[in-house]
Amino acid sequence: MYKYDEVDVNFINQRSNQFTKQVERYFDNELDDDQFRSIRLRNGLYQELHAYMLRVAIPYGTINSKQLVQLAHIADKYDRGYGHFTTRQNIQFNWIKLSQITEIIADLAKVDMHAIQTSGKVMRNITADPLSGIREDEVADARPYCELIRQWFTVHPEFSWLPGKFKIAINGSERDEIGLQFHDLGLQVVLNDDNELGFSVYVGGGLGAAPMLAPNIKSFVPEQDILSYIESVLRVYNLIGQRSNDKRLRIKFLVKKLGIERFSELVERDWLASKGDDDIKLNAVKLNKIKQEFSLPIEPIKSITNNTTVDFNYSIWKNNNVISNKIDGYSIVYISLSQLGSAPGNIYSDQLIQLSKLASSYSLGEVRTTKKQDVVLPYVRNQDLYVLWQQLELFDLSSPHNSTLAHIVACPGADYCSLAKTESISVAQRVQQRLNENGILFETGELGLHISGCENSCAHHHVADIGLLGLNKGEENFYQITLGGGTKHKTVLGKKIGRAVSSDNVIDAVEKIVGVYIKNRKPDENFNQVFNRIGIQLFKESVYA
Amino acid sequence: MLKVKDIEKKQKNKNRTLRYIEQWILEKGKASDLINGILIRPTDDVESLAVTLNQAPLIAFDFNNFDDGISYSQVKILRKRVGYKGEIRAINVHIDHLQFIFRSGVDSYELLPQYKKYNEDYGIDFSVCYQAAENNVGLLEKHRIY
Ligand code: SF4
Numbered sequence: 001m002y003k004y005d006e007v008d009v010n011f012i013n014q015r016s017n018q019f020t021k022q023v024e025r026y027f028d029n030e031l032d033d034d035q036f037r038s039i040r041l042r043n044g045l046y047q048e049l050h051a052y053m054l055r056v057a058i059p060y061g062t063i064n065s066k067q068l069v070q071l072a073h074i075a076d077k078y079d080r081g082y083g084h085f086t087t088r089q090n091i092q093f094n095w096i097k098l099s100q101i102t103e104i105i106a107d108l109a110k111v112d113m114h115a116i117q118t119s120g121k122v123m124r125n126i127t128a129d130p131l132s133g134i135r136e137d138e139v140a141d142a143r144p145y146c147e148l149i150r151q152w153f154t155v156h157p158e159f160s161w162l163p164g165k166f167k168i169a170i171n172g173s174e175r176d177e178i179g180l181q182f183h184d185l186g187l188q189v190v191l192n193d194d195n196e197l198g199f200s201v202y203v204g205g206g207l208g209a210a211p212m213l214a215p216n217i218k219s220f221v222p223e224q225d226i227l228s229y230i231e232s233v234l235r236v237y238n239l240i241g242q243r244s245n246d247k248r249l250r251i252k253f254l255v256k257k258l259g260i261e262r263f264s265e266l267v268e269r270d271w272l273a274s275k276g277d278d279d280i281k282l283n284a285v286k287l288n289k290i291k292q293e294f295s296l297p298i299e300p301i302k303s304i305t306n307n308t309t310v311d312f313n314y315s316i317w318k319n320n321n322v323i324s325n326k327i328d329g330y331s332i333v334y335i336s337l338s339q340l341g342s343a344p345g346n347i348y349s350d351q352l353i354q355l356s357k358l359a360s361s362y363s364l365g366e367v368r369t370t371k372k373q374d375v376v377l378p379y380v381r382n383q384d385l386y387v388l389w390q391q392l393e394l395f396d397l398s399s400p401h402n403s404t405l406a407h408i409v410a411c412p413g414a415d416y417c418s419l420a421k422t423e424s425i426s427v428a429q430r431v432q433q434r435l436n437e438n439g440i441l442f443e444t445g446e447l448g449l450h451i452s453g454c455e456n457s458c459a460h461h462h463v464a465d466i467g468l469l470g471l472n473k474g475e476e477n478f479y480q481i482t483l484g485g486g487t488k489h490k491t492v493l494g495k496k497i498g499r500a501v502s503s504d505n506v507i508d509a510v511e512k513i514v515g516v517y518i519k520n521r522k523p524d525e526n527f528n529q530v531f532n533r534i535g536i537q538l539f540k541e542s543v544y545a
Numbered sequence: 546m547l548k549v550k551d552i553e554k555k556q557k558n559k560n561r562t563l564r565y566i567e568q569w570i571l572e573k574g575k576a577s578d579l580i581n582g583i584l585i586r587p588t589d590d591v592e593s594l595a596v597t598l599n600q601a602p603l604i605a606f607d608f609n610n611f612d613d614g615i616s617y618s619q620v621k622i623l624r625k626r627v628g629y630k631g632e633i634r635a636i637n638v639h640i641d642h643l644q645f646i647f648r649s650g651v652d653s654y655e656l657l658p659q660y661k662k663y664n665e666d667y668g669i670d671f672s673v674c675y676q677a678a679e680n681n682v683g684l685l686e687k688h689r690i691y
Contacts, residue, residue: 007673018670022641030659031641035611039641121612155671157648157678158621161614238618273626279677 044115061089068356142172163241164249204255207457301329317400345373413453420453422470609637650679
């Protein structure tokens with residue numbers, strides 16, 4: 001895991017002091033609301049329905065035990081005892097008082113955490129596969145590049161006031177489980193014919209009201225030139241991206257307007273003029289140094305077979321939530337935070353503390369967060385799995401439903417978010433309740449349901465097996481349903497099933513869709529495979545019958 | 546890093562009168578000495594105007610719009626790609642932008658009047674930064690991986 005040194009520590013402390021001064025100026029009426037909005041967003045602070053919301057960065061979803069304890073402290077001291085893991089691997093606190101914000105930021109800085117660039121028209125916190133470094137099929141671990149790019153984009157002198165937000169993801173694996181193509185910039189680590197490392201670059205993806213999969217604009221950029229290439233993409237965007245129409249700020253609209261070819265040409269032209277600049281070329285020796293910071297902290301061990309009498313619940317949990325690490329003798333454990341009856345992604349302070357202890361005891365103090373709002377312990381010895389499960393049981397952290405319908409992804413929706421059109425959390429709860437009553441909740445196998453409360457699509461509903469998007473029509477709430485989206489091997493946008501269904505009918509509709517899936521599935525098939533085989537028609541007929 | 550004072554000292558053209566580029570071309574021959582600078586608009590393509598820009602002793606960028614960072618890329622292109630050797634001035638600067646202005650490659654800046662009361666070092670909150678930029682060498686050696 002990357003460790004902050006003096007420079008990093010100084011930097012976040014100085015940023016924290018700067019923000020403190022800016023908050024004071026706002027209180028003294030020396031910054032107007034618009035200016036302060038722009039500044040506070042760049043420091044992760046939103047103004048929501050009932051309070052301020054602070055989004056804390058968890059760069060590429062990696063967090064340690066000490067930081068988890070501090071998050072618990074923040075939840076207890078400044079919030080209502082819980083936080084909420086987001087679909088972009090961050091954590092947010094929904095009940096923040098502006099008068100306490102500078103204290104919170106200072107508390108975060110004590111454990112090398114911050115909220116820099118988690119919102120606003122800037123390069124946002126970078127995301128990566130939570131299994132980076134421990135996947136069998138990786139071309140290379142994405143994390144060193146993530147860290148490098150994190151440093152490079154932090155308070156960048158040229159690109160800190162962009163036309164719109166700019167989200168970057170990096171994937172080092174041959175599977176794409178991070179939805180590379182729904183990011184503004186997606187970097188896929190690849191090898192060229194000469195076996196040299198580099199990146200295949202996708203630009204202009206995004207969900208929201210006009211979902212677009214990012215096209216590939218360059219099949220190979222050598223590793224040492226990646227920063228200059230990203231700069232060229234950003235420079236073109238910064239210079240000619242739309243700034244006046246609030247609905248067309250993202251780079252996807254520029255790519256669409258110019259066409260992929262013209263856009264790539266402009267980037268290429270800028271890049272040819274700038275890539276020779278030594279200031280921005282990666283130095284191989286120093287790059288290797290940063291790679292070493294991410295070298296795996298475990299070595300193969302012989303698994304000791306435990307003779308413990310294992311119980312049925314443990315077996316289900318192990319089956320659904322545990323996969324093997326690429327290092328022999330180790331496992332990767334998913335901990336689902338989507339408990340029945342609670343808001344997906346929510347975690348209470350006692351759970352944070354328990355998670356921290358378990359990470360220290362069983363996973364070398366490291367935890368990863370995922371875009372499905374759950375967490376992963378990356379380095380668990382096989383022989384510790386049963387004891388770990390028993391401990392998780394004590395704190396309600398052992399839900400055995402990773403990737404099943406009992407694990408729903410939902411944005412905060414109308415309960416917290418000022419932009420929401422509809423509720424999300426209550427729909428998740430109603431779906432789970434209904435399917436639980438009918439006895440099929442745990443029988444669905446791999447099936448993802450994602451619910452967004454408005455077109456901003458924070459729950460990534462476009463790329464779910466079943467996606468629900470909340471809409472308002474007059475006084476009434478409706479949900480538009482999409483089916484067959486996914487980010488397993490590549491990013492696929494779901495197809496709209498038909499007209500939106502009312503809030504009263506949405507649970508019936510989901511139940512019918514699940515019914516068609518269960519009726520038609522062959523042994524070992526998941527929803528995605530069934531959908532690809534039988535198409536949308538049967539689902540449509542059952543929902544609108 | 547340069548200190549703010551160093552940047553201000555580089556202000557060569559004390560009196561300045563700014564014109565948009567078309568007007569500047571028209572007035573060039575006959576203008577008084579005071580009309581010495583070109584004011585770049587967000588829509589101006591700095592690179593394609595290189596020949597004219599290189600003839601002006603002063604080029605200014607307006608940073609009044611708090612949320613708009615287009616000028617940072619224009620300044621970069623003017624300095625790096627066009628190779629402009631004259632004075633680049635940032636005008637109507639907000640103090641919260643100073644840290645960016647400072648590293649963008651401008652030679653001099655003029656704060657908006659409402660910030661007059663601030664100490665000139667107010668906007669310089671950082672002794673470290675992660676990137677190499679026009680006015681600083683960027684990362685300390687340990688961090689400097691490019
Ligand atoms: S999708 Fe909309 S309602 Fe949900 S969190 Fe995002 S902005 Fe808010």
